[in-house]
Amino acid sequence: MGIGNSLWLVSPEIFLSISSLVLLMVAAWGGDKSARLVTILSAAALFGASTLLMSLAHMPEFKGGVFAFDGQYSMDAFGSSAKFLIYIAAIVSLMIAPRFFQAGGKYRAEYPILILFACIGMGMMVSATDMMTLYIGLELNSLSAYVLASFIRTDVRSSEAGLKYFVLGALASGMLLFGISLVYGFAGSTSFAVIGETLSGDLSTGPLIGLVLVLSGLAFKISAVPFHMWTPDVYEGAPTPVSAFFASAPKVAAIALTARVIIDAFGGQTSAWQQIIVFVALASIILGAVAAIGQQNIKRLLAYSSINNVGFLLIGLATGTAQGISAMMFYLVVYVAMTLGSFICVLEMRDKDGRPLESLSSLAGLSQTRPGLAAAFAVFMFSLAGIPPLFGFWGKFLVFDAAVAAGMLPLAVIGIAASVIGAFYYIKVVKIIYFDDPAGEIVSTGHKTENILIAILALFVSPLGYLAIPFMAPVADAAAASLF
Numbered sequence: 027m028g029i030g031n032s033l034w035l036v037s038p039e040i041f042l043s044i045s046s047l048v049l050l051m052v053a054a055w056g057g058d059k060s061a062r063l064v065t066i067l068s069a070a071a072l073f074g075a076s077t078l079l080m081s082l083a084h085m086p087e088f089k090g091g092v093f094a095f096d097g098q099y100s101m102d103a104f105g106s107s108a109k110f111l112i113y114i115a116a117i118v119s120l121m122i123a124p125r126f127f128q129a130g131g132k133y134r135a136e137y138p139i140l141i142l143f144a145c146i147g148m149g150m151m152v153s154a155t156d157m158m159t160l161y162i163g164l165e166l167n168s169l170s171a172y173v174l175a176s177f178i179r180t181d182v183r184s185s186e187a188g189l190k191y192f193v194l195g196a197l198a199s200g201m202l203l204f205g206i207s208l209v210y211g212f213a214g215s216t217s218f219a220v221i222g223e224t225l226s227g228d229l230s231t232g233p234l235i236g237l238v239l240v241l242s243g244l245a246f247k248i249s250a251v252p253f254h255m256w257t258p259d260v261y262e263g264a265p266t267p268v269s270a271f272f273a274s275a276p277k278v279a280a281i282a283l284t285a286r287v288i289i290d291a292f293g294g295q296t297s298a299w300q301q302i303i304v305f306v307a308l309a310s311i312i313l314g315a316v317a318a319i320g321q322q323n324i325k326r327l328l329a330y331s332s333i334n335n336v337g338f339l340l341i342g343l344a345t346g347t348a349q350g351i352s353a354m355m356f357y358l359v360v361y362v363a364m365t366l367g368s369f370i371c372v373l374e375m376r377d378k379d380g381r382p383l384e385s386l387s388s389l390a391g392l393s394q395t396r397p398g399l400a401a402a403f404a405v406f407m408f409s410l411a412g413i414p415p416l417f418g419f420w421g422k423f424l425v426f427d428a429a430v431a432a433g434m435l436p437l438a439v440i441g442i443a444a445s446v447i448g449a450f451y452y453i454k455v456v457k458i459i460y461f462d463d464p465a466g467e468i469v470s471t472g473h474k475t476e477n478i479l480i481a482i483l484a485l486f487v488s489p490l491g492y493l494a495i496p497f498m499a500p501v502a503d504a505a506a507a508s509l510f
Contacts, residue, residue, distance in 0.1 A: 032094035035082065035101045038075040038109065039149045045071035046142040053135035061135040062124060068138035069120045072145065076113045079106050097217055098156040102508040105153040107355060107501055108282035111362060112148050115274035116141055118366050121475055122373055123267040126382075132178050141271065144170035148279035155290060157206045157216035160283065164202070164247065167276060168195050174271070175264040187263030194246070194256045202243025208236030209291075218290035226294045237292060241302055244287065247280035250340065251309035254333050258321075261329035266382065269325055270369035273332045274362045281336070281358065285343050285351060289509045296346050303344040308440055310337030315448035323384050324372055327451060328365070331410055334448050335361050341441055342425045345432035351506035353428040356498055357421035360409075360487065364418055367483035368406045370476055374399055375468050383468060386455065391464025398477075399468075402484040404456045409487040411452035412445055417491030 033040065049064050049071070056063070083106040092101050120138055127133030143166060150163025172195065176188020210216050212233040213224040225233050246253040261269045292299050314334025321327040339361070342354030374396075375383040393400040409418030422445065429438040486494070 031092075032099070035092060035094040036099060036153075037082070038078045039146050041078055042071060042075050042142055042146045042149070045074075046139055046146065049139050049142070053139060056135065058134050061133050061137070064135045065120055065124055065138045068142050069117050071142060072113045072117050072120075075145075075149075076110055079109055079113070082106065093155065097219060098159045099150075099153050100155045101153060103501075104282070104286070104351075104355075104505040104508045107505040108152040108278055109149050111278050111359060112145060112152070112275045115278065115362055115366060116145050116271065118370075118479060119267055119271035119275070121479065122270065122370055123265075125473055125476070126265060126267050126373060127178075132180070134177075137174070137177060140170045140174050144174070144271075145275070148275060151279045152282040152286070154283065154286065155218045157210065157218075157221075160287070161203070161206065164283070165199065167279065168199070168247075171195075171272065171276065174268045175260055177268060178265055181263075181265075183263035184265060185263075187260045190256055190263075191260050198243045198246030198253065201239050201246075205236045205239025205241075205243060208232055209240065212236065218287070221291045222293055225292070229295055229298055234298060237295065237298055238302065240287065241284075241299065241306075244280065244284045245306055248277060248284060248336050248340075249329075249333055250306045250336050251313045251333065254310070254313070257333060258317075258326045258329040261332070262323055262325045262384075266325065266369060266373050269328075270366055270373075273328065273365045273369065277332065277336070277365075278358055278362060281339055281343075281354070285354065286509065288343065289346070289351070293346075300344060300346060303340055304434075304437055307337045307340035307344055308437070308444070310334065310340065311441055311444040311448070312337075315444055315451075318448070318451045319454075321451070322386050324375070324386055324389070324455075325369075325384055327386070327455070328368055328372070331368075331448075331452075332365065335365075335410070338422055338425055338441065338445070341429050341437060344437065345428050345434060347428065347432050348503075348506045348510050349431055350425075350428040351509060352499075352502040353421075353424035355502040355505050357425055359498060359502075360417050360421040360491070363483050363486050364406050364410050367402065367480060367487065368410070370480050370483070371399060371403045371406065373476055374473075374480070377468070386458055388468060389455065389458050390462035392459045392468060394464050396468060399480070400459045402480045403459055405484045405488055407452040407455050411449040413449065415489045415492075417487045417489070420492065420495070 049067055052060055053064050082101060120141060123137060124133055147163045147166030150159060154160040154163055172188055172192045175191045176185050178184040209221060213221040249257040288299055310333050314330045318327050318330035339354050339357060342350040377383055409416040412419045412422040426438045
């Protein structure tokens, strides 16, 4: 494919890049006074990129996937679906940020620009079909994330979150690079297609170690056990809108990237990577469920909830089938809605002086003081627990059904048993909200943007979400089919 067609395929990333650079100049000249304008324009840029993405996805010649830049980048249904979800999550993260930061006078125009740069990196990640493209996209996203985590420089927790993320992220990047080097040494190429062809048959020790290191580096990015150690501290210390962003958009990008690497580059080595993914999935489900029980900080609890849900998503990936990938993509959409809704509810936890509250005890009796917020919180918690008839149940059902269909009944049984443990701390939050004596700490803020977003997301993960299945299922199936 010629350079012109290649540039057209990457038009969403190019559009975001140009927009980011222009807005960077606006922020440089306008200072923090232009922060709100830059935020609105950044959201508009993401909407524009989504529109370009939709136009590309609906063109007949791109139906089965088209490669750009000599096979380093792929525009297909899988990548476009993941990108669209990333852009939507980023827009929501932008919408909830100004009020949070302005309350402390800490909102700066660089915040939305960093979100845009992160989205450019994530777009490259989900469409990468070469180890070099993978690494460039990953690092562009990571470098933006490090700054976002430590965005409130006067806050010790935020600075600590940024530092921990940077140090541990550097370790993960080193492992990933070492693994890529080993794979390249034995395959003679960084292309996923060539790696898949070269490393067919039985793997020798060298490429096997390379595979393990690559998956270990990616496991850090999706915060899967045993590479989850950064997640609770970063989610707790980072500003709440940033935590919401970390738990949604980058999670989508990292999981989609992992799926593409496994299917495209190591698809012929199912016996090698499947054991790793199964172990990581079960470990994430169990540790995420058990460790969350004793948490008293709502953001740390949601961090372990994120780890727990990553395990369920990886069950779909572990099957290595189109049905499993489709279930994973479907559940990913529901997970993003549940997680964003939960974090926006946390944003609403403020005292009479406007200071954020994060302890579980502050939620006591919320049903009496703010019944609407309490009901939404309960919907998100029950949906995350996978309790029918809420939409989160259907996502988990699809994942377990795919595992059973792939002949992995023990994995499904253990996953279901572990999900029962996880339901405890979700129900604990609901119990505090509805049955404990009112603490009276959380006051009504009356912010329309957050209230509207909470209402929309709560309705989506409620039983009304089942109405979206006829629209979501074909998209998830098409995304999965494009990988095989």
